[in-house]
Amino acid sequence: MSAGAGPAGAAAAARPTSAELDARDPLAAYRSRFVGADDPAVVAYLDGNSLGRPVATVPARLAGFVEGAWGDRLIRSWGESWMDEPTRVGDRLGRVVLGAGPGQVVVGDSTSVLLYKLLRAAAAARPGRREVVVDRDNFPTDRYLVEGVAAECGLTVRWIEADPDGGVTVEDLAPALGPDTAFVLLSHVAFRSAHVADGAALTALVHDAGALVVWDLSHSAGSVEVALDAWGADLAVGCTYKYLNGGPGSPAFAYVRADLLPDLQQPLWGWMGHADPFAMGPGYEPAPGIRRLLTGTPPVLAMQPLQAMLDLLEEAGLPAVRAKGMALTEHAVALADERLAAYGVRLASPRDPAARGAHVMLEHPAFREVTALLWERGVVPDFRPPAGLRVGLSPLSTSFAEVERGVDAIAAALADVSSS
Amino acid sequence: MSAGAGPAGAAAAARPTSAELDARDPLAAYRSRFVGADDPAVVAYLDGNSLGRPVATVPARLAGFVEGAWGDRLIRSWGESWMDEPTRVGDRLGRVVLGAGPGQVVVGDSTSVLLYKLLRAAAAARPGRREVVVDRDNFPTDRYLVEGVAAECGLTVRWIEADPDGGVTVEDLAPALGPDTAFVLLSHVAFRSAHVADGAALTALVHDAGALVVWDLSHSAGSVEVALDAWGADLAVGCTYKYLNGGPGSPAFAYVRADLLPDLQQPLWGWMGHADPFAMGPGYEPAPGIRRLLTGTPPVLAMQPLQAMLDLLEEAGLPAVRAKGMALTEHAVALADERLAAYGVRLASPRDPAARGAHVMLEHPAFREVTALLWERGVVPDFRPPAGLRVGLSPLSTSFAEVERGVDAIAAALADVSSS
Numbered sequence: 001m002s003a004g005a006g007p008a009g010a011a012a013a014a015r016p017t018s019a020e021l022d023a024r025d026p027l028a029a030y031r032s033r034f035v036g037a038d039d040p041a042v043v044a045y046l047d048g049n050s051l052g053r054p055v056a057t058v059p060a061r062l063a064g065f066v067e068g069a070w071g072d073r074l075i076r077s078w079g080e081s082w083m084d085e086p087t088r089v090g091d092r093l094g095r096v097v098l099g100a101g102p103g104q105v106v107v108g109d110s111t112s113v114l115l116y117k118l119l120r121a122a123a124a125a126r127p128g129r130r131e132v133v134v135d136r137d138n139f140p141t142d143r144y145l146v147e148g149v150a151a152e153c154g155l156t157v158r159w160i161e162a163d164p165d166g167g168v169t170v171e172d173l174a175p176a177l178g179p180d181t182a183f184v185l186l187s188h189v190a191f192r193s194a195h196v197a198d199g200a201a202l203t204a205l206v207h208d209a210g211a212l213v214v215w216d217l218s219h220s221a222g223s224v225e226v227a228l229d230a231w232g233a234d235l236a237v238g239c240t241y242k243y244l245n246g247g248p249g250s251p252a253f254a255y256v257r258a259d260l261l262p263d264l265q266q267p268l269w270g271w272m273g274h275a276d277p278f279a280m281g282p283g284y285e286p287a288p289g290i291r292r293l294l295t296g297t298p299p300v301l302a303m304q305p306l307q308a309m310l311d312l313l314e315e316a317g318l319p320a321v322r323a324k325g326m327a328l329t330e331h332a333v334a335l336a337d338e339r340l341a342a343y344g345v346r347l348a349s350p351r352d353p354a355a356r357g358a359h360v361m362l363e364h365p366a367f368r369e370v371t372a373l374l375w376e377r378g379v380v381p382d383f384r385p386p387a388g389l390r391v392g393l394s395p396l397s398t399s400f401a402e403v404e405r406g407v408d409a410i411a412a413a414l415a416d417v418s419s420s
Numbered sequence: 421m422s423a424g425a426g427p428a429g430a431a432a433a434a435r436p437t438s439a440e441l442d443a444r445d446p447l448a449a450y451r452s453r454f455v456g457a458d459d460p461a462v463v464a465y466l467d468g469n470s471l472g473r474p475v476a477t478v479p480a481r482l483a484g485f486v487e488g489a490w491g492d493r494l495i496r497s498w499g500e501s502w503m504d505e506p507t508r509v510g511d512r513l514g515r516v517v518l519g520a521g522p523g524q525v526v527v528g529d530s531t532s533v534l535l536y537k538l539l540r541a542a543a544a545a546r547p548g549r550r551e552v553v554v555d556r557d558n559f560p561t562d563r564y565l566v567e568g569v570a571a572e573c574g575l576t577v578r579w580i581e582a583d584p585d586g587g588v589t590v591e592d593l594a595p596a597l598g599p600d601t602a603f604v605l606l607s608h609v610a611f612r613s614a615h616v617a618d619g620a621a622l623t624a625l626v627h628d629a630g631a632l633v634v635w636d637l638s639h640s641a642g643s644v645e646v647a648l649d650a651w652g653a654d655l656a657v658g659c660t661y662k663y664l665n666g667g668p669g670s671p672a673f674a675y676v677r678a679d680l681l682p683d684l685q686q687p688l689w690g691w692m693g694h695a696d697p698f699a700m701g702p703g704y705e706p707a708p709g710i711r712r713l714l715t716g717t718p719p720v721l722a723m724q725p726l727q728a729m730l731d732l733l734e735e736a737g738l739p740a741v742r743a744k745g746m747a748l749t750e751h752a753v754a755l756a757d758e759r760l761a762a763y764g765v766r767l768a769s770p771r772d773p774a775a776r777g778a779h780v781m782l783e784h785p786a787f788r789e790v791t792a793l794l795w796e797r798g799v800v801p802d803f804r805p806p807a808g809l810r811v812g813l814s815p816l817s818t819s820f821a822e823v824e825r826g827v828d829a830i831a832a833a834l835a836d837v838s839s840s
């Protein structure tokens with residue numbers, strides 16, 4: 001810790017040091033199981049919520065895949081294993097990460113493409129209802145897709161305004177619902193504030209109005225416990241390149257509750273969603289189960305890295321991962337209070353660690369400039385306009401010392417920017 | 421060549437042997453640049469048109485990507501290179517493979533998802549026209565997607581019946597076109613017969629009717645010369661895991677002719693198709709160019725293997741690749757005439773090598789059983805119901821001797837099946 005990095009608060013002595021926190025962290029050893037954890041060029045990686053680090057086994061796993069299933073078994077691998085990869089990996093994601101029983105999760109496409117399919121399916125499942133509900137602070141792709149689907153289906157978008165430092169609550173949502181609500185799209189963890197929405201309560205509220213809820217789990221899956229079956233959720237989608245470490249642009253996942261599957265309709269009638277793809281017969285007949293969400297050939301190569309992360313998550317267990325995520329953000333918030341507040345940095349996330357996911361949003365007018373400086377210095381957070389610096393702390397690959405190095409670097413960059 | 425494999429024709433002596441053909445093949449050395457070319461477990465790979473072999477540099481390329489751009493540069497790679505990867509690789513595909521100038525090709529999604537976007541865009545570009553045209557022997561996903569888009573847009577599908585051993589000709593298409601035709605979907609190389617459609621003539625015919633043509637290049641790109649700009653084509657889509665060796669489920673590509681881009685509308689309004697994705701502002705505004713076809717985060721990891729194949733294709737040149745593809749199918753047809761015809765095997769592809777792509781379709785009632793036997797014996801063609809055995813000869817990775825081993829193995833399996 002650099003003595004000149006910022007003013008030290010009186011409470012600092014009472015808190016354990018980063019070294020103490022790392023020493024007592026039951027998950028500390030996982031950090032070495034990622035590529036680049038000891039790379040001296042990366043002083044602190046604070047954006048595991050945008051792009052998780054590669055698991056260390058990934059290069060060998062990919063080489064084995066290229067030389068084995070692809071290069072040696074060749075086309076025979078489709079019958080031997082690949083055709084089932086979207087549902088096999090989906091079932092495992094459901095069990096390890098999503099609280100979802102088998103037959104309800106599939107992997108493929110991008111988050112946005114799967115979300116489009118689910119929104120169209122939700123609109124089709126509530127014919128006659130004319131409104132869709134989404135919050136103004138939801139992730140851009142969510143808002144854009146809702147607007148697009150509403151435009152083509154002749155629906156009206158009803159916007160919720162929630163606390164930007166928090167997220168959508170029951171009180172925010174209730175007035176927006178009614179007999180005309182077709183579906184509601186909500187993020188479980190807000191991409192800016194990290195607010196954790198109440199999955200069970202919000203789902204129940206939407207159901208009381210006879211509508212469907214679509215959950216976007218992109219910023220929670222792999223870091224915050226999700227319980228789709230227990231919530232009674234209808235549809236869900238999420239990203240695998242954040243806390244599931246699938247690599248840039250890795251395939252997404254979608255969930256459809258089992259009892260909704262027989263009637264689920266999505267408009268992208270590709271051969272892989274057909275009941276019998278290789279019959280190649282006339283006329284589209286959707287597969288009976290979750291495979292009807294598929295369209296094109298499953299991205300099997302691109303599904304390999306995330307399976308290496310599922311190995312680690314299964315081994316560690318989501319409760320322990322979540323506990324470490326809360327401890328890491330606690331540490332970040334305490335250090336920010338201690339060393340960044342004097343620069344005018346403001347916390348734009350909930351103060352209660354249980355109410356936020358595994359990232360923390362800080363705000364300061366100079367953060368665009370600060371982020372550029374930090375990236376040059378090997379400290380890598382994310383900038384979110386107009387003034388947000390997002391500190392994303394992937395639980396298995398981040399150490400408490402790394403958090404402190406990051407906060408100190410932010411303080412130093414703020415000092416440099418304000419003196420320049 | 422096994423003397424007992426089948427009856428030898430009188431013309432056999434006049435043709436060069438496989439060894440002679442390999443010896444004079446200017447592209448023969450490329451075969452060693454693929455994974456598994458000398459794998460003794462693969463006696464003959466006859467399905468390079470379904471799944472191309474990995475290029476030998478792919479394992480190292482992927483490892484370098486995981487440890488470098490992903491593991492070391494982390495999120496910074498988006499700004500440094502990844503955001504432009506869909507158009508950079510697209511432009512290169514356009515130049516090396518598609519005969520398309522820059523700014524018109526993008527890589528991402530699956531073939532079927534991109535095709536959905538293009539079909540919806542085509543329907544939107546011809547409002548008021550009520551018919552869409554497709555041939556009954558087109559690839560299943562093409563037919564299903566046309567039916568789905570027609571259903572949701574209130575259009576009628578007009579089916580063309582072409583020669584199943586050939587493909588759609590000007591004579592087949594002309595009577596199906598009229599003032600009510602919105603768009604026509606055609607495959608450049610037919611997935612069953614390998615018939616090469618006349619890109620320029622069919623495009624001109626569709627344009628005479630004031631309609632748009634959508635080309636599916638999945639079975640030609642990388643093996644048959646394509647000249648999208650010269651044809652005046654409107655829209656095109658294609659697969660990269662066949663003759664572009666991108667690996668199972670690798671991302672697809674789409675082409676939109678430059679002058680159509682400003683008005684092109686597709687309904688999947690994801691953040692990556694936005695004019696300014698990281699502004700994250702309210703309201704969807706499509707990117708001005710080909711990027712408006714994007715929806716979700718580009719599959720950057722999954723785009724790596726196909727770039728290794730583009731290296732080889734650029735080095736060899738498409739004219740030489742096409743010439744070898746014709747020579748390989750000529751050899752396959754001659755050997756089939758000589759050694760398989762006596763078993764009742766029928767050629768279901770054009771006899772003129774210039775009229776077919778880089779695969780050959782053979783038919784025999786026992787081919788389902790024969791294919792299973794061949795796969796066990798390390799000879800890997802594809803079976804297409806009800807009775808088709810497809811011999812796909814990826815020009816850079818296939819030798820003439822391999823074709824002969826394959827044909828002899830088919831003869832031996834036919835003999836075994838008929839005697840069992």
